[in-house]
Amino acid sequence: MSIFKGSGxxxxxxxxxxxxxxxDELQRLIDWHxxxxxxxxxxxxxxxxxxxxxxxxxxxxxxxxxxxxxxxVPVIAGTGSNCTADAVVLSKEADSFxxxxxxxxxxxxxxxxxxxxxxxxxxVAKSINxxxxxxxxxxxxxxxxxxxxxxxxxxxxxxxxxxxxxxxxITYAADLMHYTNGDCELYSGNDDMVVPMLSIGxxxxxxxxxxxxxxxxxxxxxxxxNGDVKKASEIQLKAMPLIHALFSEVNxxxxxxxxxxxxxxxxxxxxxxxxxxxxxxxxxxxxxxxxGIEVK
Numbered sequence: 248m249s250i251f252k253g254s255g256x257x258x259x260x261x262x263x264x265x266x267x268x269x270x271d272e273l274q275r276l277i278d279w280h281x282x283x284x285x286x287x288x289x290x291x292x293x294x295x296x297x298x299x300x301x302x303x304x305x306x307x308x309x310x311x312x313x314x315x316x317x318x319x320v321p322v323i324a325g326t327g328s329n330c331t332a333d334a335v336v337l338s339k340e341a342d343s344f345x346x347x348x349x350x351x352x353x354x355x356x357x358x359x360x361x362x363x364x365x366x367x368x369x370x371v372a373k374s375i376n377x378x379x380x381x382x383x384x385x386x387x388x389x390x391x392x393x394x395x396x397x398x399x400x401x402x403x404x405x406x407x408x409x410x411x412x413x414x415x416x417i418t419y420a421a422d423l424m425h426y427t428n429g430d431c432e433l434y435s436g437n438d439d440m441v442v443p444m445l446s447i448g449x450x451x452x453x454x455x456x457x458x459x460x461x462x463x464x465x466x467x468x469x470x471x472x473n474g475d476v477k478k479a480s481e482i483q484l485k486a487m488p489l490i491h492a493l494f495s496e497v498n499x500x501x502x503x504x505x506x507x508x509x510x511x512x513x514x515x516x517x518x519x520x521x522x523x524x525x526x527x528x529x530x531x532x533x534x535x536x537x538x539g540i541e542v543k
Contacts, residue, residue, distance in 0.1 A: 249432050250348045250378055250408070251321050252450045252472060253286030254464040256457035257294035259503050260308060262514035268304055272512050274315045279511075280457075281319045284465035288316055289453050292325035292350055293387065294499040299517040305337060310344040323453075327352030327382060331367045335374045342375040350380045350411060350453070355388035361396045372404045379406055384413035384436060394419055398426030411436045411453045417443050424448045438464075438490045442483040445471045455493055456486060459505045459540055485538070492534040495527040504528055505535060510543040 258280070261272035277288055290312040291297040291305055300308065309324040316322050324341035326349040328334040338349045351371055353359070359367060372379045381400065385391035391414070392400075400407045412420045413436025424431060424447050435444035438456040445468065457464040463482055471479035493501045499516070504523045506513040508531075516522065523531070532542055 249450055250323065250380070251287040253468045254284070254457045254461065255287035255289045255321075255323060255434065255451060255453045256280055256285045256461060256464075257289045257292045257453050257455055259458060259499055259506055259513050260291065260295040260297075260300070261512060262517065263512075264514070266515075266517070268300075268308060269512065269514060270311050272514075273308070273311065276506075276511060276513075277312065277315045280461055281316070283461040285320060285457055285461045286451065286465060286468075287321045287323055287347075288312055289323045289350060290325065292382075292453070293352075293384070294455055294458070294502060295325065296499060296517055296520070297325045297327075299520075302333070302337070306340045306344075309337075309341045309346055313345045321347035323348045323350050323380065325350045325352070325382075326371075327354075329354040329357050331370050334367070334371050338371050338375050338379075342377050346377060348378040348380055348408075349375065350382050352382040352384060353388045353390040353392055355390060358390055361393055364390070364392055364396060365400060368400050368407060369404055372400075372407050375406070377406065378408045379404075380409050380411055380432070380434070381407065382411045382413070382436070384411075386413070386415075394422040395426055397423055398431075401427050401431055408432045409434065412444070413437055415440065417447070420444055420449070421447050438493070439483075439487060441467055442471060442476075442479050445479070455498055455502050456490055458502050459493075459509060459535060460486065460489070460538060463538075489534040489538045492527070492531040495531065496523055501527065501531050505531055508532055508535065508542045509540065
């Protein structure tokens with residue numbers, strides 16, 4: 248049974264004026280997503296600024312998100328680190344808090360070998376009971392899990408079940424599905440490639456776009472999985488200008504600006520991230536309005 252099928256929002260982490268995590272606003276965001284079609288909450292990932300949270304903040308965000316979701320949708324916790332021991336600690340905490348799965352990014356900066364990646368993921372997975380999704384995003388980490396390596400992990404380790412593929416390479420994803428005989432819970436990690444990934448056996452997306460267009464992102468995936476490829480393709484193509492605007496600067500700079508513009512209090516970004524450039528901000532708001540998103 249899949250962790251989820253559909254649209255999992257890579258949810259932003261709101262901060263208050265004193266630079267603390269704003270849990271009241273996180274509750275508001277999670278409630279809004281549950282009411283607007285989002286199929287899963289992915290907490291403290293890249294979009295959630297997990298890399299600038301302390302270990303304590305990271306764990307508390309996971310604990311609170313699980314409690315806030317109240318089993319309405321699965322909660323998937325970002326628990327990756329460039330240190331295997333830290334990834335194990337975060338993953339064990341997420342498991343103990345009741346997270347439905349963990350999302351583990353490839354170790355960044357270290358540039359582990361394929362052998363090292365197998366050791367890393369196996370140690371994390373064997374320390375917990377919940378499913379593990381491998382997160383492959385070499386443009387950020389400088390480290391890529393080869394398709395055959397990922398397939399070996401999925402075949403050999405019972406609770407490593409799939410991948411969030413953000414390589415932007417459809418051939419890579421197709422090779423992974425080939426090596427696993429399709430027995431891989433494949434999620435698109437790129438909003439501009441949702442329908443192509445579904446076409447080779449993907450079951451959803453872990454999405455930045457869903458932060459501002461949850462219902463449409465859900466509908467795109469649901470339509471495809473229900474056999475309406477035409478509708479799914481129409482939503483994908485219509486969303487492209489907005490998707491480009493959401494990635495006009497490094498994620499999550501634009502999406503946090505967008506969430507604030509919708510009337511939420513997502514707050515600022517933690518350094519070294521900075522606020523969006525004025526021209527990019529204007530273009531983003533323009534594309535949001537064109538897509539039918541209400542801006543306050």
